Amino acid sequence: MDTLKSALEAFPSRFPDLRELRYFEQTDSTNRQARQLGQAGVPAPCLVVANGQSAGRGRLGRHWESPAGQGLYFSLLLQPQLPAEQAPLLTLAAGLAIKHALEGFGVKDLLVKWPNDVIIQGKKVGGVLSEMETRGSEMLFVILGIGLNISQKKSDFPQELQETAASLDQLHPGVWHRDKVLEKILGELFQEIKNLEAEKVDQLIKRWEQESGFLGKKIKVEKSGQQLQGKVHGLDMEGHLLLETAPGKIVTLIAEDTTLI
Ligand code: BTN
Numbered sequence: 001m002d003t004l005k006s007a008l009e010a011f012p013s014r015f016p017d018l019r020e021l022r023y024f025e026q027t028d029s030t031n032r033q034a035r036q037l038g039q040a041g042v043p044a045p046c047l048v049v050a051n052g053q054s055a056g057r058g059r060l061g062r063h064w065e066s067p068a069g070q071g072l073y074f075s076l077l078l079q080p081q082l083p084a085e086q087a088p089l090l091t092l093a094a095g096l097a098i099k100h101a102l103e104g105f106g107v108k109d110l111l112v113k114w115p116n117d118v119i120i121q122g123k124k125v126g127g128v129l130s131e132m133e134t135r136g137s138e139m140l141f142v143i144l145g146i147g148l149n150i151s152q153k154k155s156d157f158p159q160e161l162q163e164t165a166a167s168l169d170q171l172h173p174g175v176w177h178r179d180k181v182l183e184k185i186l187g188e189l190f191q192e193i194k195n196l197e198a199e200k201v202d203q204l205i206k207r208w209e210q211e212s213g214f215l216g217k218k219i220k221v222e223k224s225g226q227q228l229q230g231k232v233h234g235l236d237m238e239g240h241l242l243l244e245t246a247p248g249k250i251v252t253l254i255a256e257d258t259t260l261i
Contacts, residue, residue, distance in 0.1 A: 004049070004178045004179045005023055007177075007180075007182075007183070008023055014183065015186060015187075017190060018046075020042050020043055020044075020047070020077075021046070021047045021048075022048045022049070023049050023050070023051075024050040024051070025050075026068060027050045027052075028054050029053055030048040030075040030145060031057055031131060033048050034048045034076070034077040035077075038133055046077040047075075048077065049073070049182070050066070050073045050074070051068050052066055052068025052073070054066075058127060058147075059116060059127065064127070064129075064147050065157065065158065065161065069151075070150060070151045071148055071149050071151075072147070072150055072178045075143050075146070076189070078143070078144065084139035086196070086201060086238075087139055088115075088239050089205075089239045090142060091116050092114075092239050093195075094192070095112035095118070096188075096204075096208060096211060097189040098112075098185055099112050100188045101181065101184035102168070102181075106172070107172055109121050111212065111213035111214060112208075112212040113214060113217075114212070114241045114253075114258060115239070115255065116128040116130075119260075121166075121171050122260070123165060125148060125149050125165070125168060125171065128145065128146050129146075149165060149167035150176050152167040152170070153167075154166075205239065209234050216231060217232045218232075218260070218261050219231075219232060219243070219258045220259050221253060221256045221257065222256065223251065228243065229245065230243040230245035231243070240253060240254055
């Protein structure tokens with residue numbers, strides 16, 4: 001039996017850093033809820049979890065399919081001790097946290113596709129949507145929204161996603177408990193955030209290069225209306241992707257949508 005809601009009761013003692021926790025049986029978007037809570041002055045870190053979302057949001061204005069009971073949908077409202085320009089690095093930290101958490105359940109062949117896609121055996125299983133609220137140059141809070149497909153069957157996805165998306169259960173059949181996955185990801189994520197706050201930016205960058213599985217991959221991308229292809233060379237210290245489009249020619253990507261080829 002899936003016990004997401006009841007398992008959350010143990011989270012405040014399991015995660016003493018967590019200052020607030022909200023659960024919704026159904027909501028529009030946990031990222032939107034988290035933003036509202038942040039604007040209302042709810043203390044961070046605050047975890048917002050939903051059983052289902054009616055208007056789940058993905059990156060670049062996309063929709064995130066969020067059928068009730070079949071996925072993990074949560075957002076973490078944070079006030080990290082980081083300069084605003086380092087906030088985008090949290091997306092990379094979240095990608096690594098998800099990878100390590102899922103590997104802890106025996107998942108193999110997992111790749112974090114820059115900046116935020118969780119890819120298993122070539123299929124998109126999850127993603128991270130990070131958003132920031134600022135006042136002038138001051139960062140008020142950050143929201144890290146994470147979505148993972150857990151138990152959908154192929155036919156549960158809309159036709160247009162059936163070849164590119166998949167759930168953990170499709171790729172690693174077994175009993176997937178959403179609360180256990182959430183607990184493991186949160187543990188990894190809090191550790192990553194602490195490391196980053198301890199000014200370990202260069203270590204995060206190095207680890208992401210070594211552990212994401214993305215280094216050396218061939219990708220295509222559209223940048224400023226131009227189609228580019230190349231090999232992933234690494235990251236710069238701001239977490240931008242360095243793409244080698246020809247021997248010795250490096251193009252920097254800021255937030256573009258990359259496709260594996
Ligand atoms: C992406 O890959 O484009 C990012 C998807 C992020 C989806 C999650 S589900 C929980 C949180 N609430 C949202 O509305 N979006 C994120």
